[in-house]
Each structure stands twice: as C-alpha cells, then as structure tokens.
Amino acid sequence: MTSQVSSTAEQADGALVGEQRTSGDGGPGKEVRRLDRVIIRFAGDSGDGMQLTGDRFTSETASFGNDLSTLPNFPAEIRAPAGTLPGVSSFQLHFADHDILTPGDAPNVLVAMNPAALKANIGDVPRGAEIIVNTDEFTKRPMAKVGYETNPLEDGSLSAYHVHPVPLTTLTIEALKEFGLSRKEAERSKNMFALGLLSWMYHRPTEGTEKFLRAKFAKKPDIAEANVTAFRAGWNFGETTEDFATSYEVAPATTAFPTGTYRNISGNLALSYGLIAAARQADLPLYLGSYPITPASDILHELSRHKNFGVRTFQAEDEIAGIGAALGAAFGGSLAVTTTSGPGVALKSETIGLAVSLELPLLIVDIQRGGPSTGLPTKTEQADLLQAMYGRNGEAPVPIVAPKTPADCFDAALDAARIALTYRTPVFLLSDGYLANGSEPWRIPEVDQLPDLRVQFATGPNHQLADGTEVFWPYKRDPESLARPWAVPGTPGLEHRIGGIEKQDGTGNISYDPANHDFMVRTRQAKVDGIEVPDLEVDDPADESGAGARTLVLGWGSTYGPITAAVRRVRGAGQRIAQAHLRHLNPFPGNLGEVLARYDEVVVPEMNLGQLATLLRARYLVDARSYTQVSGMPFKAEQLAEVLKEAIND
Numbered sequence: 001m002t003s004q005v006s007s008t009a010e011q012a013d014g015a016l017v018g019e020q021r022t023s024g025d026g027g028p029g030k031e032v033r034r035l036d037r038v039i040i041r042f043a044g045d046s047g048d049g050m051q052l053t054g055d056r057f058t059s060e061t062a063s064f065g066n067d068l069s070t071l072p073n074f075p076a077e078i079r080a081p082a083g084t085l086p087g088v089s090s091f092q093l094h095f096a097d098h099d100i101l102t103p104g105d106a107p108n109v110l111v112a113m114n115p116a117a118l119k120a121n122i123g124d125v126p127r128g129a130e131i132i133v134n135t136d137e138f139t140k141r142p143m144a145k146v147g148y149e150t151n152p153l154e155d156g157s158l159s160a161y162h163v164h165p166v167p168l169t170t171l172t173i174e175a176l177k178e179f180g181l182s183r184k185e186a187e188r189s190k191n192m193f194a195l196g197l198l199s200w201m202y203h204r205p206t207e208g209t210e211k212f213l214r215a216k217f218a219k220k221p222d223i224a225e226a227n228v229t230a231f232r233a234g235w236n237f238g239e240t241t242e243d244f245a246t247s248y249e250v251a252p253a254t255t256a257f258p259t260g261t262y263r264n265i266s267g268n269l270a271l272s273y274g275l276i277a278a279a280r281q282a283d284l285p286l287y288l289g290s291y292p293i294t295p296a297s298d299i300l301h302e303l304s305r306h307k308n309f310g311v312r313t314f315q316a317e318d319e320i321a322g323i324g325a326a327l328g329a330a331f332g333g334s335l336a337v338t339t340t341s342g343p344g345v346a347l348k349s350e351t352i353g354l355a356v357s358l359e360l361p362l363l364i365v366d367i368q369r370g371g372p373s374t375g376l377p378t379k380t381e382q383a384d385l386l387q388a389m390y391g392r393n394g395e396a397p398v399p400i401v402a403p404k405t406p407a408d409c410f411d412a413a414l415d416a417a418r419i420a421l422t423y424r425t426p427v428f429l430l431s432d433g434y435l436a437n438g439s440e441p442w443r444i445p446e447v448d449q450l451p452d453l454r455v456q457f458a459t460g461p462n463h464q465l466a467d468g469t470e471v472f473w474p475y476k477r478d479p480e481s482l483a484r485p486w487a488v489p490g491t492p493g494l495e496h497r498i499g500g501i502e503k504q505d506g507t508g509n510i511s512y513d514p515a516n517h518d519f520m521v522r523t524r525q526a527k528v529d530g531i532e533v534p535d536l537e538v539d540d541p542a543d544e545s546g547a548g549a550r551t552l553v554l555g556w557g558s559t560y561g562p563i564t565a566a567v568r569r570v571r572g573a574g575q576r577i578a579q580a581h582l583r584h585l586n587p588f589p590g591n592l593g594e595v596l597a598r599y600d601e602v603v604v605p606e607m608n609l610g611q612l613a614t615l616l617r618a619r620y621l622v623d624a625r626s627y628t629q630v631s632g633m634p635f636k637a638e639q640l641a642e643v644l645k646e647a648i649n650d
Helices: 050-064 115-124 140-145 168-175 183-187 190-201 207-216 221-240 267-282 297-303 319-331 342-358 385-390 408-423 433-437 514-529 557-572 592-597 611-620 637-649
Strands: 022-025 031-035 037-045 067-073 088-096 109-112 130-134 162-166 246-250 262-266 286-290 311-315 335-340 362-368 426-432 439-443 551-556 578-582 584-586 601-606 625-628
Touching: 037 050, 037 115, 037 190, 037 246, 050 067, 050 088, 050 190, 050 207, 050 262, 067 433, 088 115, 109 115, 109 190, 115 130, 115 140, 130 190, 168 183, 168 190, 168 221, 183 221, 190 207, 190 221, 190 246, 207 221, 262 267, 267 286, 267 297, 267 335, 267 362, 267 408, 267 426, 267 433, 286 297, 286 319, 297 311, 311 319, 319 335, 319 342, 319 362, 335 342, 335 408, 342 362, 342 385, 342 426, 362 408, 362 433, 385 426, 385 584, 385 611, 408 426, 426 433, 426 557, 433 557, 551 557, 551 592, 551 611, 551 637, 557 578, 557 601, 557 637, 592 611, 601 611, 601 637, 625 637
Parallel strands: 031 246, 037 109, 109 130, 130 162, 286 311, 286 335, 335 362, 362 426, 551 578, 551 601, 601 625
Antiparallel strands: 022 031, 037 088, 067 088, 067 439, 262 439
C-alpha cells in the first residue's frame, strides 16, 4: 500500500510533507507510517450519520493536538431520496502536525457508504488515494439509481486508486447480534464501525467517543452500548484484517499554537459565544429576536441554552417580527441581535432602515448562503455584500464587519458589538455557511483580555433652552462619535418620540424641512464614516534588496484560508506576492487607498460576481482584477495559486 500523500509534492497549505517512515508496531504484521497531514472525507446518505462521524473524528483529532480544518457539506434538500446524488452528505477533515488554513483541496481518503457517495465524490479524489467502500450497498438497484451500468468495484474503473472493499453493513450486524436488534436498527451503527476503523487507521483517541455515545444515548443504554460495540468492532477489524497492512500517525501540532487552552469550535458556536461575551462585557442583557433559517439557526439554538448569562431568545413567527422584536429590545436597553441569511435580510430591510433612523445599537448577523431567492440553502456564498451595503431605501449607511475564520467569528462579534454600542447604529456581521459549519482549534481567551464595552445610558437633561429650562434632546450628539444619547424607556424626564419619519436635529421632533433632512442624512453618513477601525495590515515580505511585491491579493471574509494557502504556494515557488484581508467593509480602513496605490496589480478573489471589486473600483479608481466563484463551495488553494501566478507574470 502506498501512502496518501507524496513526500515531495507541495501541499494545499504550502507545506512539504516530511519523510514517511516506519515509526512503530501497529499490531501483528502491521506497519506504522508517519505523515505530516491527511485529508479524509466521509460520504454517504444524509441518514447515514456522516456529519456525526466526521464531528467525532474531528473532536478526537482536536483533543490529540493536531491543527485541523473541516468542511461539512449538507444536501440542499431536507430529505432527498435515499441513494440519490442530491441526497449525498459529506464531511471533509484536514488535520496536520503544523498550522493549516483550509479543509484541503482533495481527499487522501474517501469513505463511501454507497454508490451515490462514490459517484458524487470520485471526481475530487486524486490518483493513488485510498477509497474505503461499503460493498454491501453495491447491488444492482442502488447502482442503477445513480447511473452505474456495471459495478465500479469490479470493472476496473477504480484501478487508479487503492480500494478497500469492506462489507460495513454485514460486519456491523454481525458485531451487534447479541443485542437482539432488528436488521434496520443494527444497520444504523455502521457509521460507528467506519469511525472505529478510521480511528485505528490514524491512531485517534477513543475514550472521548465512547463517553460521547453513552451520554448521547443515556436514556437508551442498549443503543448506547450497541454503538460503542460497533465502534470497537471497527477498530478491531482494522487491527486484524490483512487488507489494512498499514496505519498512520500524524503528530500533534506542537509548534503551531501559542500557549493556551484550546478547543475545537465551529463558526456559529464561536459567534454565539462572542455575542454572550459582548453582552457580559457591556453589562447588558442579550436579546435575540430571530426566525429559523439555514445556515443561521444554530445560533438561535445555542443562545437559547444560556439563560444563566442573561440571554433571552425569541423565535418569532417570521423574519420581520424577529427583527422588530430585536429593535424593540434595543430601545429598551438590551444588546439586541437578529440572525438570518440572505433571504431574511431582504425581509428585514425596512426595519434595518428604521434602526438607522432611530440610531439604536442592533446587530444583524447574516450567515450568507447561495442565492438568489431560496437558492442553495446549505451551500456557501459571499453575495450579500452589496445588499448589506445598499439594500435599503434612502441613504441608510450601516457598518459591516466580516470574520475570516470559524474561530475569528468570536472576535468579530465583539468588534461588531463595540461599533453598535459606541456609535448607536445597526451593524451587519457577515459570516457565511463555510465559516458557520466549518471548525478549527480556538484559543479560549482570558476574560481580562476582552474589551470593556460598557456604555452610559442617559440619566437626565442634556440641553438648556434660551430661557434656562433644562430639557432632554434625544438627538444631541457626542462631538467625537456623533452618537446620540441612549435613553431607557421609563426614565423620568427622558420621554421622546421614536418612529421612521425624519427627525429634527437635536430635538428629535418630526421634521419635513429640506435643510434639516440634508443635514441629518449627511450626519448619519459622517457617523459611519468616522467609525474607528484599525489600518489594513499588509503581509509583503521584501527581497534582499528591500523591494516588495508588485502584486497584491486582497480578500474579505471566509476567503482568508484559501487565499493564504495559495499565497504560501506562490511564495514557495519563489515568486513574490503581497496579501491583505479586510474585516471592516464599511467603513473601509483609512489606509486602504494608499495600500492599493502601492501595487501594479490587485487581485480580489470572491465567492460572488465581484462585489468587493466593484466597491474598490468605484471608491479608489483602482483596476482591481476580480476572480470569482459561485459554486456553493469554497475556493481551492491550487486554483487560486494558479490565478495569482498568472497575475504576477502578466
């Protein structure tokens, strides 16, 4: 058996694989080889438990100390017909003994639970890779359902791969016969058999998975023990079968992380924790008004578990009601949040405009997905940028913050809350399905390292009339931030009008005066333009003469991992290129124009049709080269590396 990765080929994240060598005894007649990285993809029907299998393998890999990145890939339909291509669910995991940035371009190992899983994924599998196939599913009807006229396990079409035919269903049923389960019940545990086999193959810890299974099925101890037994049977099968003569070790990534306490975390979970932390740092209750929508629903689910931290969650009857309740909570003095995806943003747009007019802090969390309309609910995209920037009537500027990795969603949530609370404005937080569902190691911060987000509510009059009377003016602004005072309803003497009709400067009274409207529009824009954001940092290593690169690659949001991996490849090939990544998209960093002007070529990769590139061209008159993809999947490092090399050589 050959190894999954070449000892000389450049890898997806720009690192070279170290020498593969025997490093121990993997059992009777078994060889153990040392690798520096592996990419595994589990694939099967949406009912085969591939997400759970991948999640458990990931959890054990994280506890072992590897760096990792994951890519869950869900069917777009809630329950596609079993055994069909649209019903295939997969989970890809890239883990390594060094720092990595992406889930990997192509799997070294594919676990295919049925013919549909094989056919849907074989195009991504490189020659020489390993394929573990559940042979029990390769019967005439399942193969015909996906267009296989002959059995691919027998017709030579897979001769370029190392195929391991394993009767997973039969072996699982045999292992569980003592439990007296029906065939259908026993068959459900075949994913645990596969997990046990892969855990043996890559020397993953097992205690955590067994503990997890017993906890998950605590009310059904027989089912719990059946799953544990199937898991152990898969491990033992790998240990004893002659077909798997080699197992592999990937050492912990001891030098990849700063000292600290780490856990594996998904983007939606990190974002949820960031919102809770922001509320605690602001000393405010957290209120979520939301309506379930893929891929944002996990935030609602998670926040609903944390009432002990002063979190209130309201699942409204629709998107409009969700944001209306959140804006009401903001008026009442809470850190208010609404979560959604692109279609929900369209429905919330009028209330977002109202929040702009009322100048109240409100976080609009948009977990972007493929569109338009219902589009691709379970697939990723970055196509809501222009909607977040301009998708309201009138001049209604809203700040925009975008995290770059799953773990960064925590910090981005804190940053968005800082802006909303400091400047009294709604703020867009643009994540996407790739970040939301993907995961990576996250260093748990110390509480004393978190920013102080406390705000001062208005407590009394803030203006004196000509006759000496002291009154409260709800739109009298802080001269530095241009933020208006935040007066909690019920505070004596601070009664004031709210509503969507234009306000008079200072008093907040209804005003139709043209000059006042012009002033208020420009003031709201100036408030957003004046938001304090850090300068853009540029990674541009100079050569021996001190000269920098001539080409800059500029990204935003979830393209960070693929772009950085591609930059490593380009630099590894001896070419120079600079890289920068935007977190703040409105307002842009103050030095962005100067940065763009330093380079002959600016390449902007996006998972849309060039929305950031359009904004850069309009604002800075730079001829940005747009490279786009709207496939519902993230960029691959290799494809970006080729694009960057072309840009450098033009």
